[in-house]
Amino acid sequence: MTTNTNTNTNTNTNASSKMFLRFDRKEHVFAAPTDATVPEATDLRALITAAEGETQGHRPPRGFNDLQKYLTLCSEGKVDIRRITVFHSRRYCMGVKVVYSCNGNLHIADTHVSNHGYYGGTTRESVLNFADDEYLCEVRTRQGDITDQITICTNKRTVSFGGAGGSPDPRDVSKTPVDLTKRVVALVGSFHGVLSRIGTVSILRNWEIISDFVLVRELVESNRASPKPLNAKRVTFQNVEKEVAVLQELMKVDTGIFRHVLSFLIANVASD
Structure with a gap:
């Protein structure tokens, strides 16, 4: 590591009418789901299809989608990501877990981890707790067939987990400033033995x-x-x-x- 249930499905203004999906280094703008039970809020494949529109012949992967958790909490008050746990080895990333805060209470999203096959190995858990005035801006990666490294970018700091293999993110940390105009509200991702791809759903902070x-x-x-x-x-x-x-x-x-x-x-x- 580099240092530096509620079932209510109504949403409110906490959830923007426009959202941004960044997945596999592509970003798409899409209309925010009107309900936490619609397919794009619960299923990664449906979310990618809704965001991309025409998928150009390729079939989006299946995986995890925390957007439903965020939208469900929005009916209760202001929702923030308060903690992220990254599951990783010295070379690869295996998964993530998000903890939200809403009305002074903590709400744990599902744990999304896969660790088997060629890239599997000893896993460690690294926990990143956010300060009250800190928010998640971006998630950058090094990746090839799988995700080698995850870099968490907040408005306060940048922290990396995993290895140094794979191709670097086009948004190089040393050259591209972190985009402070958006706030990540949910993580999404897919698996191939370990974590294959990780993406984000964001809203504007205007x-x-x-x-x-x-x-x-x-x-x-x-x-x-x-x-x-x-x-x-x-x-x-x-x-x-x-x-x-x-x-x-x-x-x-x-x-x-x-x-x-x-x-x-x-x-x-x-x-x-």
């Missing part, structure tokens, strides 16, 4: 990023808060201060214009 600003605007409009005065010289020469100045101006515009601007900033937010 609303999470800007929600505090919207709240401040409401406080300003109700005279319960006021924008902090800006230094004119810093506004001229400091890019950060310029951005703050723009945001403060946005607080002053009428509601119609404000909503219209938000429609460009936040995915899936209508301007009406």
